[in-house]
Amino acid sequence: METFAVRRRDWTRRRRALIDAAFALLVVAALIGAIRAECADEVDLGSIAGIICELSLPKYAGRLTGTDGNWAAVKYVADYFERLGLASPDGLDGYLQPYVQPTRLMHSPPRLEILDASGSVARQFKFTTQFSPSTAPGCRISGEVTAPGVILEHVDDIDRVRGEAVLLVPMHLAANPTEIEAVMRRVTSSSGRDQARLLGVVLEVDTSGRGYFPIGSFVAPGSFPTDRGDAGRQSMAEPASNEPMVFTCDRPTFAELAARSAAATTATAAASSTSRTIRMSTDYSVEPVRTANVVGVLPGGARHIIVGAHLDHVGSNMDGTYNAGAMDNASGVAAMIEIARALSASPVRPPLTVVFVAFNGEEQFMYGSRHYVSEPCLPLGDAIMVNIDTVGSPRGVLLQIENAAGRDTQLVRDLCSAAAQLGMGFRKSASSGTDHSSFANAGVEAANLIQPDFAGGYHGPGDTADGVDPGRVAEVVRLVLAYIRTARTAPPD
Ligand SMILES: [Zn+2]
Known part of the structure; x- marks a missing residue:
């Protein structure tokens, strides 16, 4: 009998412990859910869509480096950085990093x-x-x-x-x-x-x-x-x-x-x-043209991360049509600005200083990012670089987390685990076709984020704003935000 009573007490205790554990789990799950919901809420789909629509307008005429439309896009991004309260780096005038590059211009x-x-x-x-x-x-x-x-x-x-x-x-x-x-x-x-x-x-x-x-x-x-x-x-x-x-x-x-x-x-x-x-x-x-990258800084920890996206595209066809470049790469610029907006709206300073760069000249052999690497606004030292080029696939094309030249870097591994924690589908791959490779070539750990969906009309008049899904752009924003907030403040040994 006694044995039974003891067993019974024992069982009651265990049941309580189980209930407590389950309750604790529920609380943790609810907290994670709340944090996720908060993260989800902080990303503004309307703002992302607005930037993509804006940069796809006829007044930017496809943003070919060296054209008036491209300068209008440069000014738009610089004004945005100012509104967000980002700092213009020392030595730059109003966020602009001017340089000269060759551009191929079509006259008729x-x-x-x-x-x-x-x-x-x-x-x-x-x-x-x-x-x-x-x-x-x-x-x-x-x-x-x-x-x-x-x-x-x-x-x-x-x-x-x-x-x-x-x-x-x-x-x-x-x-x-x-x-x-x-x-x-x-x-x-x-x-x-x-x-x-x-x-x-x-x-x-x-x-x-x-x-x-x-x-x-x-x-x-x-x-x-x-x-x-x-x-x-x-x-x-x-x-x-x-x-x-x-x-x-x-x-x-x-x-x-x-x-x-x-x-x-x-x-x-x-x-x-x-x-x-x-x-x-x-x-x-x-012809040689004077053009500019746009650079804004959000101060944080001692180590810094460059978050980049190219703002240029391939311009007008001189026949009344132009190539809006909504997915390539108004989408990346919108993601970059949204990351800047979310981080600067938060009362918590990020563990890394974040340098936002809208590159020019990517479509013309990455002149803008190569210029930035040759004259960085902060010494590149132990910096890391995340580039965003062509996101917002409405056809569910999987996010690719790309390193340059096939090197498996800590940065790519960290981005992959951040994506996995967010429950995001992704795959790892390698590419050297865009601005992150300028940094990788200079010895900086660099990665590119892309949802390679060219069905809407790659480098053609079909790449318009209605073919980009802001919800998919937001995925990339959440990933970079999660990465920055949990980033290693020192390079791995
Ligand atoms: Zn392109």
Whole structure:
């Protein structure tokens, strides 16, 4: 009996202990829930959406570095930093870090046309949906060429072409890197010769999955002096006369051009030089422009983190359309500003000093972030860098936490565990295609956050604000906030 009574008391005690433990668990869960709810509430979806809509407006005209629209975006971000009470770093005037970089500017839309026997335009193709110029160094980017079309079936047939010609390169050559490299090498070396002057090259490309040619504004380093001022307005607009004009076009356009051209293997290739049926023209220049990064500081602990996002995009198509760059990368700028807003609204100083940088020139080989690294506002020392480029996927594309050059860093591991704690889906990957790599190359631990969703229209007029989900941008904001608030205040040993 006694045994039973003891057992019973024992059981009652255990039950109490169990109930207490369960209650404690409930309290903890409720607290975590409350903290999560508070974190969720502090992120303002309306503010994120407003910034994305604003930077996508026509007045910014796609924010191409060096244009008025880009300067308007610079001013918008600087004004925002001021309203949030961020500090302008020592030595900068109103948050602006000016520098000079080359920019490729389009002055009027490129043209690709078929001419009839009298030289009148018989057919005009549409820029971006049917063709696009290549503006890589070595291609002629301004002026006009008119010549008969000659279709290339084999690389060696280039030697059979006589007189001036526009070379039509079908997909079986154009899509093969080895073949196309051989074609371009032969075109450049043979075009100066007497027997053939290859004025233009049109490459057949399959755009069926996309329906347009994404606009690039790439200006490779080394193609232009980056030193000061507008001294020496060196430009690829006046290239050596033997540089061909190179276009890519879609399959139907190529078929139409080919129907009016001769095969390089036939004798008519030479004879046809009397009928100049293809006209190509472009109107670009590459010029040094004065531009600026925008830098704002929120003081915190001794160690600092750079939170960056590029504000530039690829600009206007000069035909009444422009590339708004809502996802690429108004979304990242909105995330960065929202992080600044949430941290500066909090009464608690962050454990790290946070340097917010809206980079310029990312679309043109990351000139802005490379400039920042060469002249950092705070010594980079043991700094860390988190970049945000292309977020807000409305199609549920998973967040990627990217390091540069495949290095598994403590920063990436910490970001992953912060994402896991927030119950956020993500995957780790590597990329060097955006601004974090400028920092990684300088020895700074750096990561990029991206939801790589290009279905809305990568570098094209389709990348508009209504194609970005502010809720997905908010995910990234919460992740960076959680990371900063729990960050290591010293580098790992
Ligand atoms: Zn881009």
